[in-house]
Amino acid sequence: MLHLIKYQFLQTVREWSVMFWALGFPVILGSLFYMSFGTSIGNGNFGEDMEVIRTAIVEEDKQTDDKEVFLSFLEELDGDVLETEVMEEEEALLALKADEVEGIFYAGKEPGLTVAKSDLQQSILKALLDTYKKNTEMIKAVGTAHPEAIGEAVKALEEWRETTEELSVGGRTLNPNISYFFALIAYTALSGVYLGIKACCESQANLSALGARRCVTPTHKLKLILGNFFVLFTIQFINVTALTGIVQFVFQIDLGGNAGGILFINLFGSMIGVSLGTLVGSISRFSLGMKMGFGVLFTLFPGFLAGLMFGNMKNLIEQYCPVINRINPAAVLSDSYYCMAVYNDTERMARNLLILAVMCAVCVAASFIVVRRERYDSI
Amino acid sequence: MSMVTITNLVKRYGSLVALDHLNLEIEEGEIYGLLGPNGSGKTTAINCMLAILKYDKGSIRIMDKEMKPDCYEVKRNIGVVMQNVAVFEQMSVWENIDYFCGLYIRDKKRRQELVEEAIQFVGLEDFRKMRPKKLSGGLLRRLNIACGIAHKPKLIIMDEPTVAVDPQSRNKILEGILELNRQGTTIIYTSHYMEEVEQICTRIAIMDHGQVLATGTKEELKSMIKTGETITIEAVALSEEQLAQMGELPHVFQVTYEEQVLKLRLSGAKHNLVRILHYLEEKDIAFGRVFSELPTLNDVFLEITGKELRD
Numbered sequence: 122m123l124h125l126i127k128y129q130f131l132q133t134v135r136e137w138s139v140m141f142w143a144l145g146f147p148v149i150l151g152s153l154f155y156m157s158f159g160t161s162i163g164n165g166n167f168g169e170d171m172e173v174i175r176t177a178i179v180e181e182d183k184q185t186d187d188k189e190v191f192l193s194f195l196e197e198l199d200g201d202v203l204e205t206e207v208m209e210e211e212e213a214l215l216a217l218k219a220d221e222v223e224g225i226f227y228a229g230k231e232p233g234l235t236v237a238k239s240d241l242q243q244s245i246l247k248a249l250l251d252t253y254k255k256n257t258e259m260i261k262a263v264g265t266a267h268p269e270a271i272g273e274a275v276k277a278l279e280e281w282r283e284t285t286e287e288l289s290v291g292g293r294t295l296n297p298n299i300s301y302f303f304a305l306i307a308y309t310a311l312s313g314v315y316l317g318i319k320a321c322c323e324s325q326a327n328l329s330a331l332g333a334r335r336c337v338t339p340t341h342k343l344k345l346i347l348g349n350f351f352v353l354f355t356i357q358f359i360n361v362t363a364l365t366g367i368v369q370f371v372f373q374i375d376l377g378g379n380a381g382g383i384l385f386i387n388l389f390g391s392m393i394g395v396s397l398g399t400l401v402g403s404i405s406r407f408s409l410g411m412k413m414g415f416g417v418l419f420t421l422f423p424g425f426l427a428g429l430m431f432g433n434m435k436n437l438i439e440q441y442c443p444v445i446n447r448i449n450p451a452a453v454l455s456d457s458y459y460c461m462a463v464y465n466d467t468e469r470m471a472r473n474l475l476i477l478a479v480m481c482a483v484c485v486a487a488s489f490i491v492v493r494r495e496r497y498d499s500i
Numbered sequence: 501m502s503m504v505t506i507t508n509l510v511k512r513y514g515s516l517v518a519l520d521h522l523n524l525e526i527e528e529g530e531i532y533g534l535l536g537p538n539g540s541g542k543t544t545a546i547n548c549m550l551a552i553l554k555y556d557k558g559s560i561r562i563m564d565k566e567m568k569p570d571c572y573e574v575k576r577n578i579g580v581v582m583q584n585v586a587v588f589e590q591m592s593v594w595e596n597i598d599y600f601c602g603l604y605i606r607d608k609k610r611r612q613e614l615v616e617e618a619i620q621f622v623g624l625e626d627f628r629k630m631r632p633k634k635l636s637g638g639l640l641r642r643l644n645i646a647c648g649i650a651h652k653p654k655l656i657i658m659d660e661p662t663v664a665v666d667p668q669s670r671n672k673i674l675e676g677i678l679e680l681n682r683q684g685t686t687i688i689y690t691s692h693y694m695e696e697v698e699q700i701c702t703r704i705a706i707m708d709h710g711q712v713l714a715t716g717t718k719e720e721l722k723s724m725i726k727t728g729e730t731i732t733i734e735a736v737a738l739s740e741e742q743l744a745q746m747g748e749l750p751h752v753f754q755v756t757y758e759e760q761v762l763k764l765r766l767s768g769a770k771h772n773l774v775r776i777l778h779y780l781e782e783k784d785i786a787f788g789r790v791f792s793e794l795p796t797l798n799d800v801f802l803e804i805t806g807k808e809l810r811d
Binding site: 334 | 590598602604
């Protein structure tokens, strides 16, 4: 068995194209994420509180109720999200031009915003203004239609704000961009598909000459398959752990600090990747190239659904078709990392890992039924 | 003692009959050639023998045991050289041979000796650490052979091992096969190159359409056919009458004339060439080069099937 393990290990790690897709590509993708979110990563404390946004407030002369309400709204955010300073309009515009502030809020009868760039900070300022406008319009509408219910409406708005505030049970404040990195790690785990496909093709007589040569030896097929699976799983586990290490220590992204937990999820992630590859590799007589194409599909598409390309995708699916998030291995994995790093929700994580274990068992059983076949109809 | 016995083997791919009641009896110590054109069923027969291909009917016994996928003891004594090169691109020559040898031999020390012997046997001493993609086609074929025979099996099955190989490597391979046989190994050798089969095989089965058409030594096979000699003459503008007259000459049973090349097939007899040349002189027919050939396996195949071996 050691002989099989040694040579399977050697030939897998020396297969650069497969190793590139399994580890190199995710590392490149992660680096691109890191560079793209550079602004929000700031001083490297990605996942910690974001920096406050320096903002100027220009008050119009006329005193109105609307102006007072808006000023008190901004005051609430001061120090937490914003760092505000009341200025004259001319002074504020100069400050904006000199990049000393990110935007100017106008407090008057109609609240307004002026920005000079189109960056994340400016988007946040606009989102704040939009939220304010929407809420005040809603309260005005309630006040006109049902003046007696205005108190309840205000209370409901406050409650909504309380329930939607992003606070982790583990005491962490979440940067929404971290979901990209969880999806990336999940995608990397699924990249074990490539390893599984190649190894499977090389152990079946009807798929490759190497498979035929192995099948005519006196080594039991189950022994060959188990040896392969063990090696591929180990290599993939090292790959995923290497990526999590890069994310945590090179990109300085806080994955929750629970190394044991992360390794445990990596373990399941590696298993699902390799078993899915084994299944794809064994299930039909497509060429290796075509199967690798399926491998791309089975890694990128679940990755996309888990939020690899569009961070909010997983939430949208959760809203409209949650069952996809339950059966998509990338989403299940990504959610497990989330549970570990953000929610500290061990129950949900255990459920996710159970789903992954079942998926692995199904994939391995199905592929074994095909691969164990000892004689083929055609070669 | 019989090494391989195949009885009434039938293999169908849908409506296509790949093996049609194939019967073979291969004795221990033979180099048994399976000769036939592409698609004649040679590789199918071998895959059935190796228990990796299902068949519809018949039985295969190797080393006196019914061959099944779980006949590990029988498999331990079989070496296979596949038609397609089956080696790992990512491993060196030495590692490849060691890997495949290790699937048969567990003892590491013994294995290392065998790997070294196999490397010397195929002449890859200078390429031990090279990866397969850096080897030429001929060297790659030699590596393919080394991977199949390193464990010193009693029976070696070689499926067209010299396809796309340069003459130097081909000679090296053929010499190696004869040496293995001298050491006591039984060899089943498939090819569509009749010269190779003629050169090394002690017994030959001629196959076509999944059937064995004839078996025997090369001499026995040649004696089965009418052709004893083929005379080829370059001659210009022969008339139909002259061709008909030549067909009437003693022992001539076939006359063909294409592109100014006259080909006469004659049954075995002395002085055939003298008689033909005498006729040409008598009729004052100008002629160029003249060849006289004894029958080949291609003639055997041609007479049995009505087509050339490489059609």
